[in-house]
Amino acid sequence: MTFKDLNKRVSLEATTKQQSKLFERLYNKPFWIWDKQQHKQEDIKTDGDSCFNHIIGLPQKDGIDKPLYDYQQIIFDSLITHNGNKHLWIKKATGLGISEFILRFMTWLCLKDDSLAGSQMCIVTGPRIDLAIALIERMKTLFADKGAITFDTKETVIELNGLKIEAFPSHHLDAMRGLPNVSFILLDEADFFSPGQQQDARDVSERYIAKSNPYIVMVSTPNAPERLFERIEKEAEDTCLYERLFLDCTYGIGKIYTAKEIERAKQSPSFEREYNLKYLGKMGNVFHTKDIEAAIEKGRKYDPDEFNPSSYYFTSKSMGIDPAYGSSAFGIVVTQWVDDHIQILHVEEYHRPDYNEMLSVVYGLMSKYQVDIVYIDGANPSFIKSLKLQIGEEPDYDKVIARYRSEGLGDNWDEYMKIVPVNFSKEHKAMLGHCKMILEQDPGKIAINQDKFDKLITALRTAVDNDGMLDKEATSYNDIFDAFRLALKFYSFRDSSEYD
Numbered sequence: 001m002t003f004k005d006l007n008k009r010v011s012l013e014a015t016t017k018q019q020s021k022l023f024e025r026l027y028n029k030p031f032w033i034w035d036k037q038q039h040k041q042e043d044i045k046t047d048g049d050s051c052f053n054h055i056i057g058l059p060q061k062d063g064i065d066k067p068l069y070d071y072q073q074i075i076f077d078s079l080i081t082h083n084g085n086k087h088l089w090i091k092k093a094t095g096l097g098i099s100e101f102i103l104r105f106m107t108w109l110c111l112k113d114d115s116l117a118g119s120q121m122c123i124v125t126g127p128r129i130d131l132a133i134a135l136i137e138r139m140k141t142l143f144a145d146k147g148a149i150t151f152d153t154k155e156t157v158i159e160l161n162g163l164k165i166e167a168f169p170s171h172h173l174d175a176m177r178g179l180p181n182v183s184f185i186l187l188d189e190a191d192f193f194s195p196g197q198q199q200d201a202r203d204v205s206e207r208y209i210a211k212s213n214p215y216i217v218m219v220s221t222p223n224a225p226e227r228l229f230e231r232i233e234k235e236a237e238d239t240c241l242y243e244r245l246f247l248d249c250t251y252g253i254g255k256i257y258t259a260k261e262i263e264r265a266k267q268s269p270s271f272e273r274e275y276n277l278k279y280l281g282k283m284g285n286v287f288h289t290k291d292i293e294a295a296i297e298k299g300r301k302y303d304p305d306e307f308n309p310s311s312y313y314f315t316s317k318s319m320g321i322d323p324a325y326g327s328s329a330f331g332i333v334v335t336q337w338v339d340d341h342i343q344i345l346h347v348e349e350y351h352r353p354d355y356n357e358m359l360s361v362v363y364g365l366m367s368k369y370q371v372d373i374v375y376i377d378g379a380n381p382s383f384i385k386s387l388k389l390q391i392g393e394e395p396d397y398d399k400v401i402a403r404y405r406s407e408g409l410g411d412n413w414d415e416y417m418k419i420v421p422v423n424f425s426k427e428h429k430a431m432l433g434h435c436k437m438i439l440e441q442d443p444g445k446i447a448i449n450q451d452k453f454d455k456l457i458t459a460l461r462t463a464v465d466n467d468g469m470l471d472k473e474a475t476s477y478n479d480i481f482d483a484f485r486l487a488l489k490f491y492s493f494r495d496s497s498e499y500d
Contacts, residue, residue: 022143023161025055026111031076031104032068052108056142059100061256071251072101078243079105079215087209087216089232089242093249093275094221096256099188102217103139106184110160117162119183119212122176124168124201126192132156132167135188139165170197173204182208184215191220191229195473198228206241218242222273224281224476225458249275269461281462281476286432291439292460298447304345307369308338317345319371320486321362322479323380324353331479332362333456333487334369342438342446342491345369347453349480355383363390375486378421388419397421422486429468435485445491455480 030051033039042050049055058065075098078088092098106121125131133155140151140158151158156167163183168176170193185205187193193201208214220229232242253259265271269289272278308315317336324330330353334346346365350358366374376384385395394400397417404416438445439460450457459481464471472478 019143022055023111025049026052026108028112029055031108031112032073034068034070034073034076052112053104056104056107059097059104061097066097066256068101069252069255071096071247071255072098074245074247075101076105078245079217085241085243086213087242088218088245089229090217090219090245090247091222091229091233091277092219092245092247093252093277096247096249096252098219098247099135100138102186102188102219103135104142106165106186107139107142107160109184110163110165114161116183119163119181120179121163121165121184122168122179122182122186122205123165124170124173124176124185124187124190124193124205126189127169127171127194127197129156129169131188132169136165136167170194170201173197173200176204177207179208182212182214185217187216187218187220189220190218191223191227193228195227202228209241216242222277222279224462224474225279225455226476227279230279246277248277279476280458282464282474284461284463284465284475286436286463286465286470287439287460289461291444292457294444295439295446295448295460296450296457298341298444299344299449299453302343302447302449304343304449304452307336307343307345316490317369317371318487318490319362319366319369319374320483320488321374321376322482322486323358323377323383324350324479329353329479330358331477331481331483332365333480333483334365334371335487335490336369337491341444342488344446344448344453344456347456347480347484349455349477355386359383359386359390362387366391372418373490374419375422375489376419377424377482377486379424381421384419384421391418393417393419422489424482428470431485431489432465432468432470435488438488438491456484459484 029049032051032053033042039050043054053059053068058067060066075088075090079086090098109116110121123132123135125135136156136158143151153159158165185208187201187205190198190201205216209216218229218232222229232240233244249257249262249265253262262275265275268274269283270280273280307317315336315338317334319335320331320333322328322331329349329351331349332346333344336343336345346369350361362374365371374387376387378384384397388395388397397419400417448456455477459475459477462474462476463481464474470478470481475481
């Protein structure tokens with residue numbers, strides 16, 4: 001044996017001895033003693049070894065030790081006194097320390113006794129491998145100043161007391177399937193997994209319920225509407241697998257946050273999502289916040305239910321329709337031109353709509369608002385033809401367009417139709433630019449009633465432009481947004497100086 005090998009062996013034996021000594025101190029220790037007086041007495045009695053968290057080291061913020069708080073006790077009680085339901089869903093404000101708390105709880109389960117020895121814990125992160133590495137590193141760091149304890153495992157794995165904890169990126173869950181004995185699954189920031197990976201992560205986790213009945217804990221700040229967290233939030237109480245906890249920033253004021261920090265955070269456009277549990281998605285790059293706020297301000301000055309009839313002087317109305325196909329929703333937006341600006345009158349999306357029902361809905365809205373023109377995505381010709389038949393317009397619109405062009409009308413054929421098909425694949429970039437230009441008009445040309453049309457506001461706030469194309473995955477309520485930009489085709493503005 002070489003001196004190098006001998007030195008390595010001695011170092012390993014010393015680390016093992018230090019680790020064993022620490023684990024003995026942690027054995028049968030409570031996670032935390034929530035009664036302050038009792039905790040103080042136990043701390044004196046045990047010379048600082050009162051509980052797991054005091055032995056391992058308290059959580060820190062800005063380098064300052066922090067105790068465990070009452071809102072974290074809510075989580076602890078839910079996990080310990082689970083009444084047979086070991087599945088917990090937590091929608092939380094950023095910065096509350098919930099992920100840190102769960103990692104510590106998992107570590108405590110490993111070390112408080114030997115009941116879980118031989119099992120495996122899984123942590124599911126976002127798609128980047130560095131996220132998986134970072135969470136495991138946070139667990140290893142808990143032992144960093146405890147006698148130089150190190151772990152001879154790969155970056156995504158830690159082994160504690162005969163139990164293996166491994167982190168898996170959300171796009172690579174095949175290795176997580178088929179594990180023999182899973183005792184705990186943490187899905188961290190699960191609402192930010194890619195939409196295509198969210199359901200897979202849930203399915204892979206829940207398949208273990210009948211097999212080994214693990215804890216399943218989903219933790220996330222809310223992301224965009226209609227994704228994993230909102231779907232679970234909307235599940236009926238009697239059928240949902242999860243106990244649901246809602247922890248907004250008010251739980252942490254005067255504890256993990258100062259009131260001043262929260263007041264400063266309120267200045268951010270993302271405050272409602274990051275701290276107030278609203279499903280808003282990430283901030284987009286198409287529209288300026290000031291332009292959206294200007295549209296909202298104008299929206300306070302009109303009531304969408306008190307619209308003007310088409311006979312009203314200088315009033316005209318348009319409708320944009322993004323028909324559903326595949327997994328998309330059926331989006332409808334109705335607008336009105338009055339008093340030198342565009343008012344939004346109706347915004348709605350319909351999921352898994354019935355074909356005939358939507359014909360009835362569209363016809364009813366056209367009649368109610370006395371719509372002058374309807375722009376509809378041409379990718380659904382059967383719906384366009386049915387709608388044209390319903391209002392008495394020639395259904396074979398391709399022949400009509402050809403006839404108009406042969407009569408020298410060129411590309412102005414749409415002026416002679418009420419139901420206008422739009423080649424979305426060719427015009428989508430131009431429509432996005434047109435929509436942006438109208439919203440940026442000075443003075444503002446769009447009024448949106450926020451109380452009634454918050455989905456459209458969210459769509460505008462989250463709209464993401466990738467090289468002139470709308471990023472449908474990043475944009476919330478993208479079907480409503482598509483209907484909105486279709487409806488705006490009706491309005492032609494050149495530049496702001498036109499209105500000076």
